[in-house]
Amino acid sequence: MTIRVGILGATGYTAFELARILLRHNDVEITALTTRQDDRPHVSSVHPQLTGRLDLPLENLSQDQLAERCDCIFGCLPHAASAAVVPGLLERGLKVVDLSADYRLRDVAVYEQWYGEKHPDPARLPESIYGLPELFRDPIRGADLVANPGCYPTSASLALAPLLKAGMIQPTDIVVDAKSGVSGAGRTPKLGTLFPECNESFAAYGVGTHRHTPEIEQNLAQASGQTCSVIFTPHLVPMDRGILSTCYAKPTAAVTTAEAIDALRQFYVDEPFVQVVDGLPATKHVSGTNYCHLTARVVGERIIVLSVIDNLIKGASGAAVQNFNLMYDFAETTALAN
Numbered sequence: 001m002t003i004r005v006g007i008l009g010a011t012g013y014t015a016f017e018l019a020r021i022l023l024r025h026n027d028v029e030i031t032a033l034t035t036r037q038d039d040r041p042h043v044s045s046v047h048p049q050l051t052g053r054l055d056l057p058l059e060n061l062s063q064d065q066l067a068e069r070c071d072c073i074f075g076c077l078p079h080a081a082s083a084a085v086v087p088g089l090l091e092r093g094l095k096v097v098d099l100s101a102d103y104r105l106r107d108v109a110v111y112e113q114w115y116g117e118k119h120p121d122p123a124r125l126p127e128s129i130y131g132l133p134e135l136f137r138d139p140i141r142g143a144d145l146v147a148n149p150g151c152y153p154t155s156a157s158l159a160l161a162p163l164l165k166a167g168m169i170q171p172t173d174i175v176v177d178a179k180s181g182v183s184g185a186g187r188t189p190k191l192g193t194l195f196p197e198c199n200e201s202f203a204a205y206g207v208g209t210h211r212h213t214p215e216i217e218q219n220l221a222q223a224s225g226q227t228c229s230v231i232f233t234p235h236l237v238p239m240d241r242g243i244l245s246t247c248y249a250k251p252t253a254a255v256t257t258a259e260a261i262d263a264l265r266q267f268y269v270d271e272p273f274v275q276v277v278d279g280l281p282a283t284k285h286v287s288g289t290n291y292c293h294l295t296a297r298v299v300g301e302r303i304i305v306l307s308v309i310d311n312l313i314k315g316a317s318g319a320a321v322q323n324f325n326l327m328y329d330f331a332e333t334t335a336l337a338n
């Protein structure tokens with residue numbers, strides 16, 4: 001069975017990584033790439049790395065044109081822009097993996113509080129499926145609309161959910177101190193991601209206000225069945241890609257480092273893309289892959305869980321293909337095992 005796939009926002013970074021991964025998928029044909037530009041640039045002029053590997057223009061396509069050419073859409077648009085088109089695609093019978101934040105939060109009031117704008121498609125929020133297979137796999141199988149997680153929430157949730165579920169850490173006073181490479185901000189130019197602004201510099205941003213805070217709390221609450229509160233502080237690191245999340249939590253009882261690592265290992269024993277390591281993980285260990293590396297240390301009165309992912313792969317496009325594989329009942333690792 002060949003699934004015809006379209007990628008929205010194809011000039012961007014996550015779209016490029018998606019195309020690269022999907023070209024390795026034997027059951028996929030990429031049949032549409034979209035842009036708002038009207039001059040139909042060839043994909044090789046937008047992403048020279050794809051020269052000779054994909055022969056398609058980027059086009060400003062209508063929803064009817066997408067429905068004629070595609071079975072499934074990967075949405076790589078900014079939030080709000082995504083929810084403006086997803087309903088029409090679903091109504092035309094397409095399946096959608098949405099990489100934006102639009103369908104991740106269950107509660108429209110929480111979305112509007114943290115994103116500071118009206119949700120374009122609020123009725124669909126309670127029924128969209130959150131695509132983090134290691135924590136919530138079953139509903140993804142056969143789903144029509146999967147909300148691909150944010151990059152920081154993936155790294156933090158994979159680190160903390162197992163220990164919360166095992167009752168080893170308290171659900172409050174959790175601190176997630178996370179650092180991301182600059183590709184996390186996308187290819188669309190912004191002042192803060194210009195080379196002279198961020199190179200040789202290291203800064204926090206969104207302190208106390210970052211919109212991934214409620215997404216992390218939602219995941220931890222859903223995984224553990226208890227209300228969770230998280231202080232999340234992201235930082236921009238002058239490197240291309242990668243996220244390191246250092247997560248601090250209070251143990252519920254005396255625990256050793258070996259016991260904490262063992263709990264993580266037991267939880268992820270059958271997971272192809274989560275590796276619990278003994279040494280300290282580094283972003284380079286997972287760069288360009290769909291893996292998350294995790295470890296833990298007990299220091300004083302805290303358990304510290306360290307988690308690394310590639311923001312563009314496990315934090316975005318690799319996870320999207322993992323979800324796609326589940327939606328279509330392909331082996332979950334198809335096109336991702338590198």
Ligand SMILES: NC(=O)C1=CN([C@@H]2O[C@H](COP(=O)(O)OP(=O)(O)OC[C@H]3O[C@@H](n4cnc5c(N)ncnc54)[C@H](OP(=O)(O)O)[C@@H]3O)[C@@H](O)[C@H]2O)C=CC1
Nearest residue numbers: 009011012013014035036076077078081100184186187188
């Ligand atoms: N970068 C990352 O690490 C991660 C990103 N995400 C999310 O994935 C989505 C894509 O991210 P990324 O690829 O990094 O972003 P980019 O900025 O690299 O690309 C987004 C693309 O969307 C198109 N676009 C921009 N604004 C609009 C608009 N208002 N309406 C329609 N199209 C628009 C642009 O294409 P054009 O100008 O050609 O029309 C642009 O190239 C975003 O929602 C992002 O938050 C999620 C996890 C990680």
Ligand SMILES: CC(=O)N[C@@H](CCC(=O)OP(=O)(O)O)C(=O)O
Nearest residue numbers: 099100101150151152180184185
């Ligand atoms: C470094 C950087 O700027 N990172 C982005 C997160 C990328 C991501 O996951 O964003 P979505 O939730 O929109 O999909 C940010 O902090 O907004």
